[in-house]
Amino acid sequence: MEDVKISIASVTQLFGYENAKTHQCKVLEEIIRGNDVLLCSPTGSGKSFCYSALPFVLEHLSTGIAAPTCNIVLVITPLLSLMQEQTKSLNQKKLNATYIGKTGDDNDLRSGKFNIVFSSPETVLTTHRQMLLSNPYQKSVKAVFVDESHCIEKWGHTVGGESVPFREHYARIGELRSILPMSVPMIALTATASKKTRATIINDLHMKVPVLVDLGVNKPNIRYTVIKTKQGFRDVDALFSIFVPIIEELKIKKIEASRTIVFCRRRSHCRDLYEMFMTALGVEAYDATCKHVDDRGRFVAMFQQGTDVDVKESVMSSFADPNGVIRVLFSTIAFGMGMDVKGLQTVIHLGPPADLDDYLQETGRAGRDSLKQSFAILLKYSHSTSRTSESMKEYISGNKCRRKTLMINSFLLLYLLILKKKSFYDPKFNRNASFFNRFFLYYK
Structure with a gap:
C-alpha cells in the first residue's frame, strides 16, 4: 500500500494540509481495498476530508496526477442546510461538488460531471434513483458515504411508541447496494454511536464485514x-x-x-x-x-x-x-x-x-x-x-463521574472488542490511562 500512501500525501498537500491524520489515511486505504468502513470520530476530527479527497487519491493512483477526475463519490446527508454548506465550502476550494436539487446543475449532474454529489436518502432513492442506473454513475461511482449515520437508527426506525419512523428512507439506504455495482464500498460516518446504533448502521447498510475505525468521543478538555x-x-x-x-x-x-x-x-x-x-x-x-x-x-x-x-x-x-x-x-x-x-x-x-x-x-x-x-x-x-x-x-x-458514565455508554462495544480483537493504540492521546482513550479497531 506504499503507492496509496504516496497518493494520499500528494492529495493532502493539494488540499493545503501538511499531513493527513492517521484515521483519515486508514479510511482511504480501506476504501481502496474495497472494504466497507464505519468511522466513529469526534466533531472536528476531519471526517469530510475522506470523501473530499477520495476522487483525487484514486486519480493519482491511476495517472500519477492529483487533479479533478471522472470519479464520483455519493454522500448521503440528512439536511439541506448541510448540503448547501458543504457544497459551498468545497466549491470555494475549487472542488467540483453539488447537491441534488441545486438550481442550474441538473444537466451536469445527470451527465456525471461532479466529483462529489450530496443527497438526502429520500431524493436519491426516489426521484433520482434512475439516475444512479445510468451509465455515468454505474461506471464512475467509487464509494457511498453516509454522513451523520446515527440518523439511520434515530430516524429510520420507530422510537418511543411511534407508529411510523420519522424518516423511513433512512432505514432503506442499503437499497443502494442493489442499484450500484456490488463492488462500491459503503462508508458510515458519525461522531457518536452507541453499540445498538452501530449494530443498526451495519445491518441496515448491509455492510460486508466492515472495518471499524473508532477514535472515541472523549474530549479531556x-x-x-x-x-x-x-x-x-x-x-x-x-x-x-x-x-x-x-x-x-x-x-x-x-x-x-x-x-x-x-x-x-x-x-x-x-x-x-x-x-x-x-x-x-x-x-x-x-x-x-x-x-x-x-x-x-x-x-x-x-x-x-x-x-x-x-x-x-x-x-x-x-x-x-x-x-x-x-x-x-x-x-x-x-x-x-x-x-x-x-x-x-x-x-x-x-x-x-x-x-x-x-x-x-x-x-x-x-x-x-x-x-x-x-x-x-x-x-x-x-x-x-x-x-x-x-x-x-x-x-x-x-x-x-459523569465523564465515566458517558464513555461507558458509548464505549461498551468498543471495550468488548478491545478484549477480543487486535487493536492499535495511538499514544499521542495518552491523557488518561483507561480504555476511554482513543483506539482504532480493525476487525475482519
Missing part, C-alpha cells in the same frame, strides 16, 4: 456538569437568574467574550432567552466596530426551524469563523448536526436531550482546541426528563 433546579422556567425571571453571568461577560468583554451555545428543548425558551439578552444588553448587544447595523453585528443570535433563511446563513457563517461576531447562540436542535462550529467554549443544555448519543453529539461542538478548557453544562429543571432515555436519566441522577 471538556468539563461535564449537571445543575439541578426545581424551577420549571415558566417565567423569564427564573431564566434570567441563571444566565446573568453570561450577560455580564458580554457587557465587559464584548467580541472577546467566550463563545456559547444554549440548546433549548422548547422554542419558547429559545425566544424568551434571546429577547431577555437583547433587552438586558440594549445597544451593547451590537459590535460597535462592525459595519453592519443589523443581525450580522449582534453578539447574540437565535436559530430554530422558523428562523429566516438569511439569518440562518449569517449565523452559520459567523460560527464557521472562530472570531465571528456572534458570541451567544440560543438554538433548538436545528443547529446541530454537521454544522461547522469553531471557537466554541461552552455548551449549555436547558433541559436534557432525548438520549446520550444526542448529548455527546451536541456537546462535541465544543472542545476543538485541546489546549483550552471547555464546558458542557446541563440544566435539569422540573419535568424535563419525562421523554428521555434511561441512560440519560442515569447520567443526570447518578453520583458517579
